[in-house]
Amino acid sequence: MSTTPAPANPKVGFVSLGCPKALVDSERILTQLRMEGYDVVSTYQDADVVVVNTCGFIDSAKAESLEVIGEAIKENGKVIVTGCMGVEEGNIRDVHPSVLAVTGPQQYEQVVNAVHEVVPPRQDHNPLIDLVPPQGIKLTPRHYAYLKISEGCNHSCSFCIIPSMRGKLVSRPVGDVLDEAQRLVKSGVKELLVISQDTSAYGVDVKYRTGFWNGAPVKTRMTELCEALSTLGVWVRLHYVYPYPHVDELIPLMAAGKILPYLDIPFQHASPKVLKSMKRPAFEDKTLARIKNWREICPDLIIRSTFIVGFPGETEEDFQYLLNWLTEAQLDRVGCFQYSPVDGAPANDLDLDVVPDDVKQDRWERFMAHQQAISSARLQMRIGREIEVLVDEVDEQGAVGRCFFDAPEIDGNVFIDNGSNLKPGDKVWCKVTDADEYDLWAEQI
Numbered sequence: 001m002s003t004t005p006a007p008a009n010p011k012v013g014f015v016s017l018g019c020p021k022a023l024v025d026s027e028r029i030l031t032q033l034r035m036e037g038y039d040v041v042s043t044y045q046d047a048d049v050v051v052v053n054t055c056g057f058i059d060s061a062k063a064e065s066l067e068v069i070g071e072a073i074k075e076n077g078k079v080i081v082t083g084c085m086g087v088e089e090g091n092i093r094d095v096h097p098s099v100l101a102v103t104g105p106q107q108y109e110q111v112v113n114a115v116h117e118v119v120p121p122r123q124d125h126n127p128l129i130d131l132v133p134p135q136g137i138k139l140t141p142r143h144y145a146y147l148k149i150s151e152g153c154n155h156s157c158s159f160c161i162i163p164s165m166r167g168k169l170v171s172r173p174v175g176d177v178l179d180e181a182q183r184l185v186k187s188g189v190k191e192l193l194v195i196s197q198d199t200s201a202y203g204v205d206v207k208y209r210t211g212f213w214n215g216a217p218v219k220t221r222m223t224e225l226c227e228a229l230s231t232l233g234v235w236v237r238l239h240y241v242y243p244y245p246h247v248d249e250l251i252p253l254m255a256a257g258k259i260l261p262y263l264d265i266p267f268q269h270a271s272p273k274v275l276k277s278m279k280r281p282a283f284e285d286k287t288l289a290r291i292k293n294w295r296e297i298c299p300d301l302i303i304r305s306t307f308i309v310g311f312p313g314e315t316e317e318d319f320q321y322l323l324n325w326l327t328e329a330q331l332d333r334v335g336c337f338q339y340s341p342v343d344g345a346p347a348n349d350l351d352l353d354v355v356p357d358d359v360k361q362d363r364w365e366r367f368m369a370h371q372q373a374i375s376s377a378r379l380q381m382r383i384g385r386e387i388e389v390l391v392d393e394v395d396e397q398g399a400v401g402r403c404f405f406d407a408p409e410i411d412g413n414v415f416i417d418n419g420s421n422l423k424p425g426d427k428v429w430c431k432v433t434d435a436d437e438y439d440l441w442a443e444q445i
Helices: 020-035 059-075 084-095 108-118 162-166 174-186 222-232 245-255 272-278 284-297 316-329 357-380
Strands: 011-016 039-041 049-054 079-083 144-148 191-195 210-213 216-219 235-238 262-264 302-309 333-338 386-395 398-402 414-416 427-435 440-444
Touching: 011 020, 011 059, 020 039, 020 049, 020 079, 020 108, 020 144, 020 191, 049 059, 049 084, 049 108, 059 079, 059 084, 079 084, 079 108, 084 162, 144 174, 174 191, 174 210, 174 216, 174 222, 191 222, 216 222, 222 235, 222 245, 235 262, 245 262, 245 284, 272 316, 284 316, 302 316, 302 357, 316 357, 333 357, 357 427, 386 414, 386 440, 414 427
Parallel strands: 011 039, 011 049, 049 079, 144 191, 191 235, 262 302, 302 333, 414 440
Antiparallel strands: 210 216, 386 398, 386 427, 398 414, 427 440
């Protein structure tokens, strides 16, 4: 008796570019496709269609997006484009007229519908049998996950076009956020990385409305959200936190060990004149006092930030002010970008002197050398101390992980010399034996 072989599942390839917020969008799209019976494959050759989730934040990111789209077209031929650069459909089609569909950020249904048109889902697929894990499809390792709490941003920074791409702030219901966090923890996640365009503004748009989780009332507000997340027994790390006054309420939670003593605050600059041109809050003296106060309450607090050098109108005096501010602030983890104009950003219309490229490069190099000395000195202070490490990978040399002051992919690593017995996702206490500008070396206790 012959049986007809079951039809193969349609196959989707996926490339996710840009920030963790875009990665969460990718996970959401993939979860929906998997629920509909699509297989997700890792090579162009195996895919029936390829989705490219683009980044459109700065020109170099747009160039990378266009390059990846071209590679996908060359290797596969059937390509759907989504993400932040999708708002510039004309620019994409000028370079790659053969793309099948273009959608913007957060347009999950349109992406899925575009996939349906190219590769229809199997009619006999039963989502009650072929179940997706409750936490959905994740693109991060099993032991950590990004938890997006809102979309959009109410700021109007002159160098940024994110509000025009992603819209004004829209906070997710607090019960939905906490339910997702709980599902992730039950699936094995050991670290939740809380992200949004402006994490500290969570709930502003709904006037901090009270929601419910596990039968108890919870305000849609960052402090209460962190209190609730702290009950899940995993690391909770906060990203993209603007230093609003209520951020002060988080420091005691960090000191008490409820959430990681880690704040990712995008300061961007320190000179009041440059901050004003950027349309950023220009309270740098008050910020230094607050950082000092935060560290008195929570001595282990780690602060990471990003800065822009070479913004229009930035003088050598402004830049020197920034370097002096860094010396005072003693930030732990710092990234720096050279300013580049972004199509549609208000900064393009500022009547200010453009900083020459060679001056930008010189300031970037001086900034990095200045901050490296600070970061190195702060890490040297950790030698001899005991830290808890979350293991990310293991090879014959030992284990590589992160402690509370290292976010994945943007900060440093902890190299555990005697860690070959460990596995990814393990948490282990170690003693720090050495340090350089970015990384630590340690031994299991």
